[in-house]
Amino acid sequence: MSRTRQSFAPPVMEARRWLAGVDFPPERPLINVSQAAPVEVPPEGLRRAMAEASMDLADAHLYGAVLGRDDLRAEVANQWSAAYGGTIGAENVAITSGCNQAFCAALATLCDEGDEVILPTPWYFNHKMWCDMTGVRTLPLPVREGLLPDPDEAAALITPRTRAIVLVTPNNPGGVEYPSDLLRAFFDLARAHDIALVVDETYRDFDARTGAPHDLFTDPDWDDTLIQLYSFSKAYRLTGHRVGAMVTSPARLDEAEKFLDCVAICPNQLGQIGALWGMQNLAQWLAGERAEILDRRAAIAEQMPKLVAQGWELKGVGAYFAYLAHPFAEGSDVLAPRLVRDAGVLTLPGTMFTPAADPSGARHFRIAFANVDRSGIETLFARLASLGGPGWPLAPDGPSA
Known part of the structure; x- marks a missing residue:
């Protein structure tokens, strides 16, 4: 089959x-x-910046770095460091062709056929689809009160083949925002079992809370456990340009680069230029x-x-x-x-x-x-x-x- x-x-x-x-x-x-x-459509200023880049920048039409443009990687690192109160460098950031590709790349670095990933249910269906298509076994973790997963129940699912726990916050499909202490509990659980915690924050820009939604990046060794995923599509209406990000250790990005080089070679250049312009000009x-x-x-x-x-x-x-x-x-x-x-x-x-x-x-x-x-x-x-x-x-x- x-x-x-x-x-x-x-x-x-x-x-x-x-x-x-x-x-x-x-x-x-x-x-x-x-x-x-x-x-x-995106705001006029962003569209104009992309149009001008299309006319004036030769490299907007060429292959670029597999892990993304240096200026966008640096901007993500700088803004994330400020937003989360942690230390994140450009070498921790990869730009991907949308957040779905970031998830696929992350799992490619984590899993062999027959390995396991814990997904809270209800889950984001594309996460389950990718696990199915790569021979990764999904361990469903039913959510409880308030649509929140229980770390103790997750711990009971972990086996020697488990490679990651995947959380989405704010959640798709449930909409709930995971409390900071819950994310910390899952982080500690993942670290204790030497597995990855993948946190998809596609909708972070629409979190109802003020301040950082979690403190995971403040851990001095956060990148030995955490893989954060993000999408520029929702924030800047760039859905058709496919621009996402993965934030993790440089060593893991070295592995992700192998996968990304085979499936897209590089992220969309104009989309990256638009995302950078948005980050630098569209805060208000x-x-x-x-x-x-x-x-x-x-x-x-x-x-x-x-x-x-x-x-x-x-x-x-x-x-x-x-x-x-x-x-x-x-x-x-x-x-x-x-x-x-x-x-x-x-x-x-x-x-x-x-x-x-x-x-x-x-x-x-x-x-x-x-x-x-x-x-x-x-x-x-x-x-x-x-x-x-x-x-x-x-x-x-x-x-x-």
């Missing part, structure tokens, strides 16, 4: 197929909350983007009473996501295509974020609200609250945990 047959179809692409043949009248347009990616603009996302998060909480009255539960909310438990008798995998037809809402079922045998997936939906403003959120919740009747029977006991 081929490697790709070991995994499932890309969930977002599968969900888009549910739109085929469905008409959305002007009075009820589609509300698409299926994908966590900004759809607006990005603060406004964060404020808007936090306002939408508040709107979710304000609208929830409409759904609570119908038996829904809000399990987590933050960054781009809300994770909702529904009250219906059928599973979310069956109901999600029906939502398109009956409510004009495209969203992803929890089954796309959990193991096939995990019943919790069928009780949940992920709502990605980055492209839905306050008015759209109000309309979304009104449509969900109106569901019922034939085809939408309630479960006897409502949603389960």
